[in-house]
Amino acid sequence: MEKIQLAHGSGGKLSQDLFINVFQKKFSNQYLNEAHDGAVLELQGRRIAFSTDSFVVSPLFFPGGNIGDLAINGTVNDLSMCGAKPVYLSAGFIIEEGLEMGRLIEIVESMQQAALKAEILIVTGDTKVVEHGSGDGVYINTAGVGLVERDITISPKNAADGDLIIINGSIADHGIAIMSKREGLEFETEIKTDSAPLNHMIDGVLDVSENIHVLRDPTRGGIAATLNEIAESSNHGIVLQEEMIPISDQVKAVSSILGLDPLYIANEGKVLVIVKECDAMKVLAKMKSYPEGEDAAVIGKVISNHPGRVIMETKIGTKRVVDMPVGNQLPRIC
Numbered sequence: 661m662e663k664i665q666l667a668h669g670s671g672g673k674l675s676q677d678l679f680i681n682v683f684q685k686k687f688s689n690q691y692l693n694e695a696h697d698g699a700v701l702e703l704q705g706r707r708i709a710f711s712t713d714s715f716v717v718s719p720l721f722f723p724g725g726n727i728g729d730l731a732i733n734g735t736v737n738d739l740s741m742c743g744a745k746p747v748y749l750s751a752g753f754i755i756e757e758g759l760e761m762g763r764l765i766e767i768v769e770s771m772q773q774a775a776l777k778a779e780i781l782i783v784t785g786d787t788k789v790v791e792h793g794s795g796d797g798v799y800i801n802t803a804g805v806g807l808v809e810r811d812i813t814i815s816p817k818n819a820a821d822g823d824l825i826i827i828n829g830s831i832a833d834h835g836i837a838i839m840s841k842r843e844g845l846e847f848e849t850e851i852k853t854d855s856a857p858l859n860h861m862i863d864g865v866l867d868v869s870e871n872i873h874v875l876r877d878p879t880r881g882g883i884a885a886t887l888n889e890i891a892e893s894s895n896h897g898i899v900l901q902e903e904m905i906p907i908s909d910q911v912k913a914v915s916s917i918l919g920l921d922p923l924y925i926a927n928e929g930k931v932l933v934i935v936k937e938c939d940a941m942k943v944l945a946k947m948k949s950y951p952e953g954e955d956a957a958v959i960g961k962v963i964s965n966h967p968g969r970v971i972m973e974t975k976i977g978t979k980r981v982v983d984m985p986v987g988n989q990l991p992r993i994c
Contacts, residue, residue, distance in 0.1 A: 665988075671880025671926070672985030676889070694815055695893065697738040697876065700808055707808035709744035711735055714801040718992040720767065722841040724852030727800055728767035730928060730994065732774035732782075733857050734879070735802040740862040741875040741931070743814040744806030746778060751785040751802055756795030767798065778857035780804070810866060818873035819894035823962040824940040826933040828861065828953040829854070830906040831883055835925035836914050838993045851910050856929035861950040868946045871936035878930055879994055881985050884923040886932060887960075887970045888984040898970045900960040900982065924985045926993045934962060 667674045684692060691699040698711030715731045732749065739746040751771065755764065775782055833854040840851055858877070866872060874894075878886035883905075891898045907922050915922050929952060935943050940958060947953030970982040 666991045667986070667988040669880070669991070670985060670988040671885045672987070674986065675880070676984070694817070695889070696815060697741040698744070698804075698806075700742050700744070700813075709739050709742035709806040709808055710804070711738040711742070712801065712803035713738060714799065715994060716796065716799050716992055717838065717994055718796055719838075719841055720763070720797050722853060723837045723850050725855045726767055726770050727798065728770035729774035730853070730855050731800040731802045732771050732778065732780075733855050733928060734994065735804040736778045736780060736857045736859050737877045737929075737931070739804050739806035740859040741814065741877055742806070742808065743810060743812050743862075743866060743872075743875065744808045745863065746780045746804055746806040746859050748781055748783045749775065749802050749804045751782050751800065753785070753787045754795060754799040755787065755789050756797055757789055757792040759797050764798065774857065778859055812866065812870065812872065814872060814875050816874055816876060816890045816893040819890050819896050819898075819934050819962045820873060820936070821896060821962060821964045822937050823873055823934045824937050824958050825887075825898065825900075825960040825962065826935065826940065826944055826947065826956055826958050827883070827906065828858070828931050828933075828947050829929075829955040830908045830911065831878070831927055831930060832907060832911045832915065832922035832925035834928040835882070835990050835993050836911050839918065839990055840914065845914070847910060847914065849910050851908075851914065854927055854929035856952050858929065858931050858952055861947060861952050862931065864946050864950065865933060865943055869935060869939040869943050871939045872933060872943070873936065874932070874934035876932045878927050878932055880926050882922070882924045882926055883930075883932065884921075884970070884982050885985050887982070890932075890934070891970055892968045894962070895967045897963045897966040897968070898960055899963055900970065900972045902972055902974045904957055904959045906955050906957050920989055923982060924989050926990065928994060
């Protein structure tokens with residue numbers, strides 16, 4: 661393509677193509693090429709994880725949260741996916757002229773509360789103001805540093821034949837919460853974002869198993885995009901069990917009305933844990949002991965067949981391919 665499309669930011673195939681053909685092509689190095697949620701680096705004999713993310717969600721406020729706590733949780737979770745303990749964050753703001761001061765204060769206060777919950781510090785930052793009409797209220801970038809204290813290597817390349825795939829709860833809540841607010845949709849039961857810091861739960865999971873191969877948070881592109889990335893990186897196949905994937909009745913109903921597939925809708929408080937089968941049940945039990953994981957479930961398996969592809973075994977006994985998303989179901993959701 662000669663021009664950037666919204667779908668290049670979807671987390672799907674066009675995002676992957678942009679990374680490979682533009683950024684990786686020019687910036688290629690051993691850390692970037694892992695294509696992980698963050699980079700695990702060595703610094704004076706210690707292993708650290710480093711990650712950054714930018715948040716351009718519209719609207720700024722949505723059921724259960726806002727762009728502020730989303731920005732904190734997003735980077736905390738990216739560090740956790742590397743097996744790291746998040747320690748410090750930066751926060752950069754690009755603010756549009758005319759934003760109400762009260763709304764900015766509310767966003768900053770939510771960031772403070774999210775940081776307290778995750779037990780991390782916001783230690784540096786930057787502020788820029790652009791002319792009215794040149795932004796969308798406020799954009800936020802957060803970067804984070806964490807310590808990798810265990811002798812582990814977490815990578816999407818590590819998925820192995822026989823591993824089980826666990827998710828910590830219902831999918832697609834965040835994307836549907838954003839869409840309902842954006843489009844002014846009202847339902848009998850309000851659907852709220854699942855945005856939450858997962859670092860404490862992940863730390864507990866790593867305490868009970870040394871056989872965690874992959875940790876990934878399925879944000880843009882949903883679990884479909886994330887599992888396709890893992891299948892391709894590891895050169896293995898993945899089989900999902902449709903009846904085991906937790907989806908709330910409200911999300912099912914709204915997705916059906918809007919013609920959306922929950923597998924492709926973003927999440928902000930979910931993690932896919934890929935673990936050796938012998939440890940799967942104790943990992944599942946540990947996840948269920950945390951509020952963020954009380955609805956955790958085993959949803960699939962890594963296999964050696966059809967490498968690089970994700971297959972769904974449906975409730976009616978058929979099979980279908982779960983492709984990498986190409987377009988952009990819900991733009992500007994994180």
